[in-house]
Amino acid sequence: MKNLIFVLGMAAMAACQSAPETKNSGDSIKANLQEAGQQLKSAASNAGDYLQQQKDQTIDTLNSRIAQINKATEELKKKGDKKSKEASRKLEDLKLQMQKEIDEVKAASADKWDSTKKAADVVAKKSERLWDDFKRDFKDLFKKD
Template identity: 35%
Template sequence: MKKMLFLLTVAAFMACEQTTTQEEKKEELKEGVEKIRQDVRETAADTREYMDAQRDELRKDLEERKREIDEKMEELKKDGSEKSQKARVKLAGLRDRIDVKLSDLKNTSADAWDSTRKDIDTLRKKSDEEWREFKADFKELFR
């Protein structure tokens, strides 16, 4: 009987100790999950800030290009030659493509950011080439 009582006491003691250990592990797990949640929130905020900064940089660049084109088109309006009219048509096409990309840029979501950024980078390279070609083709208009 004493042995039985001793065994029951030991079993009860071990059960209590095991419950405490399990509770400690559950608490550690909850703390770990909360830390992960916080890290995910911080990473999402950092990613959003980075994307917003890139978006602003691209927007400013496109708006500057558009402003340069608009200024040149105003200058060309003063010159009534046929060559300046052709130049204005080319510039208007480039400006329209920039407008489309500016609109895309303003309305892009985080999911579509990579493809939008790639499209804008391609447009920037293409517009640089077209601007150089334009200046070469119409160099007498750039005095």
């Protein structure tokens, strides 16, 4: 009986001594989980910042082209002849297409960004080509008098 009490007493002491280690271990695990959570939030924030930077850059490129179109359209309105009106219509169509692409870029989610970015790049390249063609085709309208 004494031996049994002795063994139970030793087991109780061992359990008491291991409890603080378990608590410390639990605290350590909790701290590690919190740190991992913070790192995950940071990574998500960085990815979000990168996405927003890419969106802003794409929108700036398209807005720059729209500004050129607006300036050219204003010059054409001053002339008022048939060829100027035709050129203005073509520019307005291009501008509407670019504005639509800007709206799509603004609304793009992270998982659809790659396809949206490709589409925006295609529109930007197409607009550059069309702009160059337009300037070539209607160069006589933009000569300084």
